[in-house]
Amino acid sequence: MDFAFTDEQDALRQGVRTVLDTECSVDALRAFELADEDGRAELARNRWAVLAELGAPALVVPEAANGLGLGDVDLVGVLEEAGRACLPEPLLETAALAAPTLAALLPDRAAAAALAALVEDDVSFAVGGVDVTVDGVVSPTAVSADGTLRTPRVVGARDAAIALLACRDADSGWQLHAVPADSCTVYPTPALSSSRDLSTVHWPLDSETLLAYGVAAEAAVSLLADRAAAGSAALLVGLADRMLAMTATYAKERHQFGKAIGSFQAVKHQLANARVALEFARPATYRAAWSLATAQPTLSHDASMAKAMASDAADLAARVGLQVHGAIGYTWECDLHFFLKRTWALSRAWGDAATHRRLVLAQVRRGAKGTRTAMSDSRQ
């Protein structure tokens, strides 16, 4: 038992934080929101190049495919930093969802080509077509009259070289495709967190882009959903940490009735509650990363638990953050809004807390309990 990060893992996280402190400062976020489409694309490209230099997008690509060959435990701290910085680019989608999904499909030709582009050309990936519900994983991808597929809420499609898209029909089941950008028609969707790149993507069903179908696709998609729950939990933990830090700083600076508002107990206790929620969401999130890395039988349970706890912790930090900031927090001028909106989006993306609580319960009833006492039972 050693529930801790290595010095290398800490250094990697710190390196990403240092880079994002400048590349993804709140000024940079503001510039990004104000830029026109060309300007936005250029800012995104430049920031992605810096992340690629650190190796972040291809962290978990196996060495055999010329990646760094690291794992989910190395990645989780990087994702947390991306959350803390409110990074607009699709690091979760590229590094934590598409890359390992493709790697697992090697030596498939389309998968190999996509990973080669990631490693050599520093491209990014979009991901879509998978939703998490209490009844399991479903696909929001619809078929239109002309046979084109339409996938809503695809993340990262505007700048991606390849979109990892899923669809499902009642007869043939799941299909998973790696669709090149030039086959996609991308309709950006205005969304609450304007720095989050959401689109509806129209794409043709083409056997050339097919990565997996039937049971293989179903397994890949359900693993992808677990990855998404665990990875978005890490982003949310980073967001919660940032909002708490910003709010604590504000509570020390802002004075009313002749003293810092942070000295009022009603303010203190709200912040303390949010801090406690974060304190316990964090180990749950790191455990999910470890369960992914080591393919634990409890993975689905652990990923759902992380997402439920991190969503609740970040939602609480957002609620308290806004309340403690008062009216200034309700403005576009205050930096807080970037983090609030990203939190509100991510706490519901890939299954909200209530959904994942139910999934946890279903896993437990199925016997995949995560508690030590329960695990011991199953060993008897």
Place this chain on the structure above:
Amino acid sequence: MDLTFSAEQEAFRAEARAWLAAHVPADPLPSLDTAAGFEAHRAWERTMFEDRWSVVSWPTEYGGRDLGIFEWLVFEEEYYRARAPKRVSQNGIFLLAPTMLEYGTEAQKARYLPPMASGEEIWCQGWSEPDAGSDLAGIRSRAARNAGGDGWVLNGQKTWASRGAFAEWCFGIFRTDPEAERHRGLTYFLVAMDSPGVTVRPIPQIDGETGFAEIFFDNVEVPEDQVLGEVGAGWSVAMATAGSERGLSLRSPARYTEAADRLLQLFHQRGGPAASADAVAQAHMDAEAYQLHTYWTASRVARGHAVGVEASCNKIFWSETDVAIHGAALDLLGPDAELLEAGAPGEWLDGYLFSLAGPIYAGTNEIQRNVVAERLLGLPRG
């Protein structure tokens, strides 16, 4: 990062499990807050001690096995899994002992630790006073030099001392320098409850049993070697004990994972509305999150780091989790919840009543929130 226990630790788990299976009394012992129950629990401590299971993490010379923090956690998991009796010696072994190992003299450790481990001497905690609860530094019970200058004379009143009705010994803080700043004039004393001048008045708790007591000190003579730590350093010694109380040692995660597992079984048997399903799932997650957090903290400790102020988050979390688990169980029991039967309903009711004390003792949760806000988030005092 590795979240599995080693083969040795698993072997130790198997050994603990086998021993507990062979020794845990088949029928639950009578409540430890009754005279007969207290003695039955003391006998159980003795049984454990004889096979070196009562304090596995202590040095061998005092009755332990010199094992590490993870082995202790494994033992606790097995202990709760076996539904073994409550630890009547908990104030001593979990709170006083870590403090004594840090601040005690060799002679004190040799004198007090072995009988503490065997249950021969049971300790209670004499901190709170009628006018000093949350504001502990406001205590008024005092200790003055005796006439011979070789000891102390205690006067005053303590209250809410758990197990005070039956305990042999009390560890308490007393004011030795009324002139000094509130936190500085305090000293930590070890007092035999049969000393002349000690009077105990048991207080029935919410369930009617005498779980705690008032203790009156009327010119009680205490020799010099019953001071723990330096004279005047009582506050910092007491805060070490409080750290154990809130942090790692008093409430091991197994207590909550075991209760959450029982809650799941109850839910499977009885079913319940959607809100109950949510509460059951949340209880399970919170218990497990506390377990993970403990592994996280223990890994830091094993690498030589201190526990840190994060411990204050712990106390809030375990106490609220305990209330939530037991409250959810009562909801599932519905109209049966009020029944004081032996077995399931009565047990949940007992547990619920006890859980409600958690946010009050060991420093109320309001006080812990102040600590979290001020020391973890850096907000100004006051």
